[in-house]
Amino acid sequence: MNNSNIKEKILIIDFGGQYNQLIARRVRELNVYSEVKGFENISLKEVLEFEPTGIIFTGGPQSAYGKDAPSIDEKIFEIGVPILGICYGAQLMAHILGGKIDTAPTSEYGHTKTFIKDKNSILNGLDDNTVVWMSHTDCISKVPQGFEITACTENCPVAAMENRNKKLYAVQFHPEVNHTIQGRKILENFVIDICGCSGSWQMGIYADDQIKILREKIGSGKVLCALSGGVDSSVAATLLSKAVGKQLTCVFVDHGLLRKNEAEEVSQVFGPNGKYELNFIMVDAKDRYYEKLKGVTEPEEKRKIIGEEFIRIFEEEAKKIGAVDYLVQGTIYPDVIESGLGKSAVIKSHHNVGGLPDYVDFKEIVEPLRMLFKDEVRNLGRELDLPEYIVSRQPFPGPGLAIRIIGEVNADKVKIVQDADAIYREEIGKAGLDKEISQYFAALTNMRSVGVMGDFRTYDYAIALRAVKTSDFMTAEAYDIPWEVLQRIMNRIVNEVDHVNRVVYDITSKPPGTIEFE
Template identity: 75%
Template sequence: MEKELVIVLDFGGQYNQLIARRVRECNVYCEVHPYTMPIEKIKEMNPKGIILTGGPNSVYDEKSPHYDPALFSLGIPILGICYGAQLMAWSLGGKVETAPVSEYGKTETMIDRSGRLFGNVSEKTVTWMSHTDYIAEPPEGFRVTSHTEVCPVAAMENDEKKLYAVQFHPEVTHTVEGQKILSAFVLGPCGCSGSWKMDNFVDKTILELREKVGSGKALCALSGGVDSSVAAVLMSKAIGKQLTCVFVDHGLLRKDEAESVDRVFGPDGPYDLNFVHVDAHERFYEKLKGVTEPEKKRKIIGEEFIRVFEEEAKKIGAVDYLVQGTIYPDVIESGLGKSATIKSHHNVGGLPDYVDFKEIIEPLRMLFKDEVRRAGLELGIPENLVYRQPFPGPGLGIRIIGEVTPEKVKIVQEADAIYREEIAKAGLDRKINQYFAALTNMRSVGVMGDFRTYDYAIALRAVETSDFMTAEATNIPWEVLQKVTSRIVNEVEHVNRVFYDCTSKPPGTIEFE
C-alpha cells in the first residue's frame, strides 16, 4: 500500500470521493486529503501520483483555495481535474479567465490521441463538463491535447514534467471513456503496477491490528450489518478472545433483526466470539423524545451508543480499544477537511467530545462498501451475510421523519418487512443494492371501507450503486410496487398512502435523514 499510493487533494468539488473510487478500480490504493495538507507531509507520504480535484471557486480570486507552486516541481506525476486543471495552469503562468460560454453536462470533445493519457481514447468522445472559467492560454511548455467547440483547452500536458490536466470530469460515468484516462495516468506516468488487492489489505490489516492491540482488550460495536460484521471478524482473526463484541438493541432495528444477529454471532452461531446482547430500547426512546432535527437525532444516538459501550467495557474490565465498522463514505459524508458535512454518521461526526477509551480502531475506515464486501469474502464470511441489506447504525431513527416514538417504529418495521418480503419473492433482492421503507411525517386523508382516515404515508426507497457514494433509483416493476402498496395499506395500521422515491444520489442521499 505504501509503495503504490495516489493522493487526491480535495479543493471542495462534489465528485472528489469518486476520483478515489475510480483509482482503486485500477487496483491502486488511493486516499483523499484536504488541499491544506502541507507539502512536507506529501513528500513524507511519497505518493506515486497526485490528483487535484474540481471545486466551485475561481483560481484568480485571492480568497480561493491555492497550493504552493513548489508542488509542481516535486517530480511526482500530477493530474489536475476541472478547478485542479485551472490551478495548475494559473500557478505555472498560464491564463485562466471567465469563459465566453460556460459548459455544463455531456459535451462532444475532440481528442489528440498522441497525448499521454489519450492513447486508448476515441478521437471524438463525450465528456462531462461543469465550468464557467476556462484555461485561455496554457503555461509555457504545455501542449493542448483536447478541445471542444467552445473550450480551447479541454486538456493539456507537459509530459516531460509529468504534469497533466483535463477540464472535464473523467471520474463520472457521463464521461464515456473517463476510466481509460484515469487508468492511463496511474498505470502510465505514475508507474503503478495495479497490484493492490483485497487479500493484501486483509493480511496486512490483521498483522497491524495484532501489533497495535498487543495484549490489550478491545470492544467491537457490532450492529449485525455488513460493515460492523466484517470489522468484528477481522478483529477476531487478529486478536481472538481479547475481543468482545457488544450488540446494542436500541429499539430502532428492523423487524426480527435482534433475533437474527443473535443467531449469527451468539453462542450458537458459526463464530467463536465473546458476544454480549444489550437491550437498550427504553433509554434510546427516552433520549429521542421530542427530537425532530435529523443531525440532533444522529448525535444523540451516537452518544448513547458510546455510553452503553463504556458501561459494558467497565463490566469486562481494562478495555482500551473501541472497534467500529466505519467506512470511507461515512468519513467523507461526515466532513473531510474543507468538504461540506452532508450528514454526521453516528460513528464519525456523531461521536461525543469525550470517549472513555484509549483509542477508537476503525479497520475499514479507508474502504468503500464494495471493497468491504470483498474483504468479507476474503475473511470467509458467507455470501448471504456479506451481501445482506445495509442498515445504518442509527437504524430506523433516520428512517422516521420527525420525532421517533415506539408507535412509529412499529409502523415502519411492519411496512419494511412487507417490502423486503415482496422484493425477495420477485427475485430482486440481490439485484438491488439497497431498499427499505421509511415513515414520512406527512399525514393525509384517505378512505378505508366507508370511513374517512387521516393517517401516515410510507415512502419506499430502492437504489443501485457500487460504492454508495452515488446511486440511481431502481426501476422496480409496477406490479411489484402495486403488490407492496396494497399489502402495506391493508396490513399496517395508521398508513393510508405509499410513495416511491425516484431521486438519485446526488442530489438526494440514500437514507432519508
Template identity: 75%
Template sequence: MDRETVIVLDFGGQYNQLIARRVRECNVYCEVKPYTISLDEIKAMKPKGIIFTGGPNSVYEDTSPSCSREIFELGIPVLGICYGSQLMAHLLGGTVKTAPVSEYGHTKVSVDTTDILFEGASSESICWMSHTDYIAQVPEGFRITAHTPVCPAAAMSFPEKKLYATQFHPEVMHTREGMKMLENFVFNVCGCIGDWKMDSFVETTIQSLKEKIGSGKVLCALSGGVDSSVAAVLLSKAVGKQLTCVFVDHGLLRKNEGDEVEKVFGPNGAYELNFIRVNAQQRYYEKLKGVTEPEEKRKIIGSEFIRVFEEEAKKIGAVDFLVQGTIYPDVIESGLGKSAVIKSHHNVGGLPDVVDFKEIIEPLRMLFKDEVRKAGLELGIPKYLVFRQPFPGPGLGIRIIGEVTEEKVKIVQEADYIYREEVAKAGLDENLGQYFAALTNMRSVGVMGDFRTYDYAIALRAVNTSDFMTAEAAQIPWEVLQKVTNRIVNEVKGVNRVLYDCTGKPPGTIEFE
C-alpha cells in the first residue's frame, strides 16, 4: 500500500518511539529504523522525511553510531534532534565539542520565528534540553535559528537542502511548542498531507490477513486485554472459523478476570470465536518458584505461553499461524537495532528459539496503544472493552517484586481489586491512563490491635498518559488514598503498610518490573 511515510533513524535515544508517536499524531505514518539501515533500503521506502534521534554518545568518538554523509544528498528532508543534530553538523563539516556548561531539563530558548521550523512559535519558548556536547560551529550553508545563554546553536537550518536540527527535544511534552515544530517539519518541510487513518488501516489489514492466511488454520493468543482482543476480532473478520482463540489462565490475572474473559469471548459471548480456556495456574507457580530476577520471570512466562499454545495446537491439529497482540512499544522497548533493551515483552523478547508454528502474525505490531483503541472502535468492539485498563502479558508476575507465589498473587489481587473499586467510586477511573496495586518485597513491623505484625507493603501506582511512552504520576485525592489504605490494611491478610508511587516515566516505567 502506498502511503506517505516518515522514517525515524534510531541512534540509541530513549525517546525514539515517542518521536514516531508524535509524527503519527499528525496522521502521518512513521516507523523507527536502526541507524544501520542502508541507503538503498531508505530509497525503497520512499520516505517524505527522515528524523535522527538523540543518543548517549559523542559524535566525535570513533565508536559512536553514525550514517553515510550521502543521506543528506537524497533530496529527502532531514530533522536532527539532540545527538542527531550534532551528527548532522559533524558529518557536514561543522564542529562538535564538549559543552563548557551542560544543559538538562526545562530551558528557555530564543528562536527565529522566520524559520519554517518555528513558524507560529513564540520568540522565547521553554524546551527540554539533555546534552553534554554542543555544536561549536555550524557547517557551511547553515544558519543558527535558536540559542540559549550557554548553547550558541540550539537549532540550525539549511532550507535550500531541507536540513534542520534542534539541540533540544521537540517530541517530549516538556517542550511547550514541540508539537508545533514537528508539525511544521512534517507538513511544511516534508509536504505531507496526513493520510494515516484507522479506517484505512483496519480495511487493508483485514484484506492482507485474508491473502496471507488463505485456507490456513490460525491460533490466537487471547488474554482479554485491549491488544489481544483487537487482534482477535481483526482475525475473526478476516478468516472466521479458521481461527481458534486460546485463553491461558496463568494464575497471574486480576481478581475474577479469567471468568470475565470467558464471559465476553467464550461460547456464550458476543463474538463468533472458537474459544479454549486453559487453566494453567499451578504449572506457572511451579516454573516461577525461586525466581526473583524480572527479566527471567518475563522470559519464563513468555516461554510457557508458547509451550501451552503448542500443546493446544496439537490437540486441534495442524496449525499454520500463531497470532499475538504485540504493539509497537513492545517491539521498541525490547530493543531495536542499537537501542537499549528496556524490558523483554512476553510476546517479543520472551519467545523461545524454537516455535512449532509456520509463522507468527502480529497485526498490531506497528500501532501505539491509543491507535489500537481507535482500531478497536473501528471494528465495532464495545467501548468498555476498548478502554479497559492496560494489563501486561506477564500479568501480576511483574507486579510482584521478587519470587511469585500463590499467596502473594492472592494478596496483590485483593489489594488491586480494592484500589480499582475505590478509584471507580470516586469517578477517577476514566481520566487515568493506568492504575494498579503492586506487591513490594519489603516487609516491615506494624501493630494491629495489641499485636505486632511483620507484613508486606503494597505500592499503589496511577499515571496520566496519552501514549504510554511518557507518563506523570497522577495526583490522587488524599481522601481516596486514605480510604484505599484503610481497606487494604484491614481487609487483605499479610499487608500492614501502603505506599504511593510518585515516579514518572522516565525515569521509571509504568509497570513495576
C-alpha cells in the first residue's frame, strides 16, 4: 500500500513481541493509522521515508544486552520524533542510551500493582496505584542520563521512565493488553497528546484513497479475482470494481459445500443483476466435488481434494479469460504480520479454497486489504455499500461444510447441515447474540441414535452446535448460550430438518479442542 498520502501515522518497530498486532490495533482504535515493521527490515533511512508522527518499540523475548539481541540504529533517538518503548523496547532504549539492564531479582508476570510517581506526561490521568500486565525477567536497574523514573512496582524500580526534552518514553509493562487497566489511556496520551495526532483517520477516506491508488496502478490492465463469497474476497472485489470496473473478472466456484443460499446471495450481489461493475463467472461444480469426495472420510484428505479441485477449476476459467495483468488476493494485515512482516508477497495456501495456482498467467499480485485488520475490512465493506449479510458474515473455512460433516460428504448430508446451520444462525440473530459470539455454526456428526418422533421410533443423525468467544482465534472458550435459546434451536432443528433426531452442544474450549470439528 502507498501510505505517503496519510499525514498522521505511527510506526511500530517489532522486536519479536507477541503483542505486535495488538499494539497496531490499539493505535488504530484511536483513529490513527499504524504499521508494523520488523526491526531487521527497516533502516534509519526507511524510517525517515515513512515520515512517522510517532514510533513505538514492541516487546521481545531476548535480553537487550545479549550478543545477538535485536537492536536499532541509535540515531533514531535523534530524529526528533516521539518514541515509546514497551517492555523489551523500554530496555533496549535504556541500554542504547547508556542505562543499565540486569536480570531482575524477582521476575514479574501477570497482574502487577504499579505506583505512579509523575502524572505530567504519558501517565497523565492514571490512578496513583494502577494494575498493569507485566511479563519480564530483566529490568532497567539504572536509567540513562536525562531520564526520570515515573512509575515503579514493589519489585521493579523502573516501571516507567521518560526524557521529555527528547520526547522519549518507556514502560516496562504492556499497555496494549486489556489486563493493563488504564493501558488505553497511556497509548492515547502518547499518540494523541505527545505525538499530536488528531485521530481523524477514517475508513471512508481510506476507501477513496485506495480506489485512486488502484486506478493509477492498474491503468488499463486486466484483473482476475477468485471470489469465495467471504468477507475479505468480497470487499477486495468491490474495491477493485469501484477502481477499474469491467477490467475486473471475478470467478466464483460453487463447490456445493457453502452455507444455505450462499451461492445465490453472492450471485445476487456480484452477478449480472448486481450493482457492481465487473465481469462475474459462476462455476457450478457441486456434482464434480461430490464425485471426488465419494468414500473419503479422512479430514486432511478432504481438504487436499477440495483445494486441488479448486485450483483445477480456477485454471480452466483463467485460460478462457486469457492473459491477465493482476491477480487479486484477499490478504489482510494479520496474514502479513504472521508471515514475517513484509515477506508475504506470495500466494498463501490458507487464502480462498486451498490456495491459488502459482502459474496463472499474471504479472503481479494486488492485495488491496493487506494493511487492514478484520474489523477494518468489515467497516470498509460498509463504506463500499456491501450488504450487511456479506459484511458481517461468520468466519467460514475454505473447504466449507466438508469439515463440518464428520465422515463421508454427499449432497444429502450437505443439505442436512445447511438447514440446521441456517436455523441456528437465524435464532442466534433473533436472540441478539450474533455480535457477542465470535464464531458459531452447526456440524453434522457421524453418530446415529434412536429417537422418538410422534408414535414412531427413529434412527437418525445428531447435530452438534458450536459457539465460541475469542479475541484472537488462537484460544477460545465455549459461549454460554442461554438455555431457552438452545431449547428453541433444538426444537426447530429436530422438527424442521429431515433425518435429525438429536441436538448436542459442544462446550469444549480451545485448547484442547479446535474451533472447527475437522
